[in-house]
């Protein structure tokens with residue numbers, strides 16, 4: 001039976017309560033085995049919490065009501081940390097169930113888990129809560145690599161689609177360099193999930209309007225969710241591609257975010273030797289960047305306040321209510 005409300009780390013919310021939403025940001029992220037790296041800076045929970053509370057307050061100041069952290073289970077997901085952060089900061093936070101793509105995930109556990117068990121695990125984390133915490137996932141992370149979807153990934157995405165069909169929560173994806181978005185839509189819709197319940201993440205990894213438009217035409221949300229990561233794409237290219245989608249009549253399929261991280265667990269190899277070095281290399285890779293620089297840039301290109309609300313308020317609400325029971 002599909003849910004009737006959106007699930008957050010501290011309770012439920014109605015679609016109308018979601019408000020201004022960042023759909024793809026992170027608090028804690030670490031690659032599998034991060035805790036074994038004795039050369040990395042130690043994870044200091046209290047310091048990380050203080051830093052995260054400050055960032056949430058800053059985002060509240062920019063009118064952000066909801067922060068979605070689609071951290072997969074195998075990348076250091078910590079639902080209790082997120083719930084405590086939500087309570088301390090007043091930010092509504094949504095966490096996810098789901099697993100990362102084969103090359104960079106925790107593959108031993110998931111490789112030998114039959115499809116039905118993966119589906120049941122995801123449903124359990126949504127309906128009953130994560131582990132013994134009682135904190136319920138409000139979305140499912142899916143992820144694929146390149147150049148094709150591996151058997152491992154196909155199994156996990158299929159399980160996620162089945163769990164999304166049962167529970168009604170949205171699917172938030174990771175793609176590599178804009179690859180395989182259509183395969184994700186194929187698998188998800190093949191399990192009977194409407195495309196509007198899927199956000200094809202990191203679609204801004206490619207400067208390819210035809211690709212973006214084809215995803216939107218099929219009814220999926222197109223994620224321009226790495227604003228500020230100039231390493232992958234200049235923001236100017238992201239903005240231009242969003243304006244092209246808007247001109248083609250697809251503004252209602254656009255979602256934006258930063259894929260920012262408050263605290264990196266371990267070291268962010270291969271991108272940098274330390275998280276501080278990475279932040280130094282990417283000065284705009286901050287969760288407030290969209291409000292400081294990108295919204296003004298949209299306005300300069302002729303977007304109205306209504307258009308900006310469509311992207312930051314209406315579209316997240318559409319994604320999160322697509323599968324809810326009436």
Ligand SMILES: [Zn+2]
Nearest residue numbers: 024026070259
């Ligand atoms: Zn991410």
